[in-house]
Amino acid sequence: MPTQNVIKMPAIPPIIVPPMQEEQLDAKERATLVARIKRLIAEQNAVLIAHYYTSADLQDLAESTGGCVSDSLEMARFGHAHPAQTLIVAGVRFMGETAKILNPEKRVLMPDLNAHCSLDLACPADTFNDFCDQHPDRVVVVYSNTSAAVKARADWVVTSGIAVKIVRHLHSLGKKILWAPDQHLGEYVRDITGADMLIWQGICVVHEAFQAAELAQMKLAYPEAAVLVHPESPAGVVALADVVGSTTQIIRAAQELPNQTFIVATDNGIFHKMHAAAPGKTLIEAPTMGFGAGCSSCAHCPWMAMNGLRNLARVLETGDNEIRIEEGIRRRAVLSIARMMNFAAQP
Ligand code: 13P
Ligand code: SF4
Helix, strand or coil: CCCCCCCCCCCCCCCCCCCCCCCCCCCCHHHHHHHHHHHHHHHHEEEEEEEEECCCCHHHHHHHHCCEEEEEEHHHHHHHHHHCCEEEEECHHHHHHHHHHCCCCCCECCCCCCCCHHHHHHHCHHHHHHHHHCCCCCEEEEECCHHHHHHHHCCEEEEECHHHHHHHHHHHCCCCEEECCCCHHHHHHHHHHHHEEEECEEEECCCEEEEEHHHHHHCCCCCEEEEEEEECCHHHHHCCEHHHHHHHHHHHHHHCCCCEEEEEEECCHHHHHHHHCCCCCCCEECCCCCCCCCCCCCCCCCCHHHHCCHHHHHHHCCCCCEEECCCHHHHHHHHHHHHHHHHHHHH
16 A cells, blocks of 8 residues: 655644724714824824725725725735835734835834734744745745744745735746645635645634535525625635635725625625725625624624724824834845735736
């Protein structure tokens, strides 16, 4: 009997999901905070860069002050190209770190430095380094949702918007890949490209909660709806999608497809921008475990929800929560991010 090489995957540390603590503001406090933040942004030559999963207040503020609301790839591009000396990143920790890696001369602030990501937490740098050492024949490709130290070990960083293209390119060169940390995105990319990929076992707690069986039922109830799915979702959910893509690609699909109704499997923070981009269309949340009966996130990221107007105003006033990255790590991490950005810039 031929013996098979069984690869032992590293154990994932237990992920502690924080309770949802979305900021509650009355109209008066909101207006006062918005005015204060606008003044501070102007005084400090700062720019606000927000992810689509942050609150509507933060997204509106970013846009009305000349900043941007976008997916993680565009957040990195925008912060790099913008002349402001202070970047305020409303999102999760890896997004602030990416901004700092690309812009060491700038001050990068975040409303809450505890805004992590279950994928980042699932991939500790020391365990990851050991695993890479065991597979020196593989090109190391990591998702952007990782720490600076993990990016420093990688050959390539990818975001969900460009992962398929980059892996397809590497596969065409005959490369074997070590992929981390998102298992579902890794399997999706492997299925599409046919690349030889060794896949880390991390998951996004938000997208993991989407349920394929309930989604199939929902499709029957809304036969005219197109299903838009972020590829961090489980394979059964991805299989039911009409469009699989990054947050920006999902918004674009709602704008461009002729359907009037969409079932959306990603964080529901995206609905703010989707409604603005596709006015008049009906957007329905894809089902999570029993409609709130036990999901740990219920289609909203508890770490993204840590960003609010109060802590944003505070960091602008105090200068607290500055992202700092050890220079040796930064110099290595910038190479793998720059490789992705140069690839993305190609026609
Ligand atoms: P995007 O790059 O599609 O914005 O995704 C980031 C993310 O964290 C999704 O959960
Ligand atoms: Fe991470 Fe998931 Fe939150 Fe995105 S939604 S930041 S992948 S935990």
